[in-house]
Amino acid sequence: MTEPGAPVRTDRDAAWSGPVDRLALGDVPSTAINLNVEGRRLVGPVQGFGRLWQKRYRVRLDGSTATPVEVVAAWKREFASFWPSGNRFYGPITGIAPGEVALLNLSLGARQTLSTGVMVIFADDEAFTFMTPEGHMFAAWITFSSFLEDGVPIAQIEILLRANDPLFEVSLWLFGHRQENAFWLATLTNLGRRFGSPAVPTVSQVCVDRRRQWRNARNIRHNAAIRTGIYTATHPWVLLRRPDSA
Amino acid sequence: MTETATRVAVRSTSDPAVAVIEVAGDVTSASEGPLMAAYSDAVAAGGRAIILDFADLAYMNSGGIGLLVTLLVRVQRHGQRLLAVGLNEHYRQIFSLTRLDEAISIHDSIADAVAASGEGAHR
Numbered sequence: 001m002t003e004p005g006a007p008v009r010t011d012r013d014a015a016w017s018g019p020v021d022r023l024a025l026g027d028v029p030s031t032a033i034n035l036n037v038e039g040r041r042l043v044g045p046v047q048g049f050g051r052l053w054q055k056r057y058r059v060r061l062d063g064s065t066a067t068p069v070e071v072v073a074a075w076k077r078e079f080a081s082f083w084p085s086g087n088r089f090y091g092p093i094t095g096i097a098p099g100e101v102a103l104l105n106l107s108l109g110a111r112q113t114l115s116t117g118v119m120v121i122f123a124d125d126e127a128f129t130f131m132t133p134e135g136h137m138f139a140a141w142i143t144f145s146s147f148l149e150d151g152v153p154i155a156q157i158e159i160l161l162r163a164n165d166p167l168f169e170v171s172l173w174l175f176g177h178r179q180e181n182a183f184w185l186a187t188l189t190n191l192g193r194r195f196g197s198p199a200v201p202t203v204s205q206v207c208v209d210r211r212r213q214w215r216n217a218r219n220i221r222h223n224a225a226i227r228t229g230i231y232t233a234t235h236p237w238v239l240l241r242r243p244d245s246a
Numbered sequence: 247m248t249e250t251a252t253r254v255a256v257r258s259t260s261d262p263a264v265a266v267i268e269v270a271g272d273v274t275s276a277s278e279g280p281l282m283a284a285y286s287d288a289v290a291a292g293g294r295a296i297i298l299d300f301a302d303l304a305y306m307n308s309g310g311i312g313l314l315v316t317l318l319v320r321v322q323r324h325g326q327r328l329l330a331v332g333l334n335e336h337y338r339q340i341f342s343l344t345r346l347d348e349a350i351s352i353h354d355s356i357a358d359a360v361a362a363s364g365e366g367a368h369r
Contacts, residue, residue, distance in 0.1 A: 046349045122308040129308035209319040
């Protein structure tokens with residue numbers, strides 16, 4: 001029963017998460033490094049520090065007869081399996097749905113891991129969107145979607161991001177763009193294979209706002225790379241754990 | 247799923263330095279053309295603030311929210327302010343969830359928004 005005064009939600013409105021102040025993470029495997037998610041606030045392009053980028057990755061699912069709804073359903077169901085090896089997505093067993101929070105253990109190379117997370121802020125039949133927490137590399141909205149183009153299903157990832165703090169901004173400039181692009185292109189390659197397509201994904205990126213938001217430079221206090229680095233330096237045995245399959 | 251096209255209209259307010267963009271129907275990433283064209287019309291008259299009136303908004307997805315950020319960047323580049331009115335409780339919650347309300351102030355009426363648009367303008 002709807003509370004008096006509560007917003008009336010239609011089916012389409014139900015694609016959005018309800019209000020969230022601080023993130024709460026469910027159970028995660030003991031082998032995961034669980035840092036930088038619980039109790040954190042979400043951050044988007046307004047709260048980030050660096051230049052604002054719009055990145056768009058696409059793959060044509062040539063030869064597939066899947067509808068956009070079927071592509072997105074498989075993407076949600078098997079999300080972690082499309083990620084490049086060495087990266088872990090610890091999502092809820094209930095799957096990708098509005099309001100769900102996932103823990104990420106991302107490979108930085110040289111056996112270094114970055115622990116962070118995402119929350120699903122929006123999910124309908126044809127798209128779903130993640131928003132990042134404080135401390136993540138990016139203050140971002142990441143939207144995964146599918147649509148038809150000339151009768152061919154297209155899978156697309158669109159990201160609107162600012163580096164969260166000055167350190168991540170420098171990292172993005174030095175190697176972050178290259179790493180980020182490689183990550184999502186590999187993801188789309190794997191998704192394409194899942195639908196029998198050998199197509200090579202493409203990327204386009206535009207700097208929407210060249211200004212840096214210096215008022216948000218203090219975001220560095222939440223920096224997940226620094227915090228995970230300190231944690232693994234003081235708990236080196238966590239790096240010897242064999243990660244569960246994501 | 248029933249979708250309706252985005253409809254936009256630009257109108258003036260009691261303050262010649264403030265324009266209103268009425269946004270009706272569905273707002274998605276496909277709304278970029280009409281919304282940015284409306285903004286160009288609104289900015290052509292000059293002024294210090296743009297008010298987005300969502301009173302007849304039917305639906306907005308995450309692509310639509312992303313579009314508001316790119317609009318916000320353009321508005322700030324022109325040294326203007328962006329305000330919103332007409333949001334129902336559901337979309338107020340979404341502005342809060344996405345923390346867009348920290349950059350686009352939400353008001354109950356056009357008159358309130360016009361009054362707020364002048365606050366801090368000379369700081």
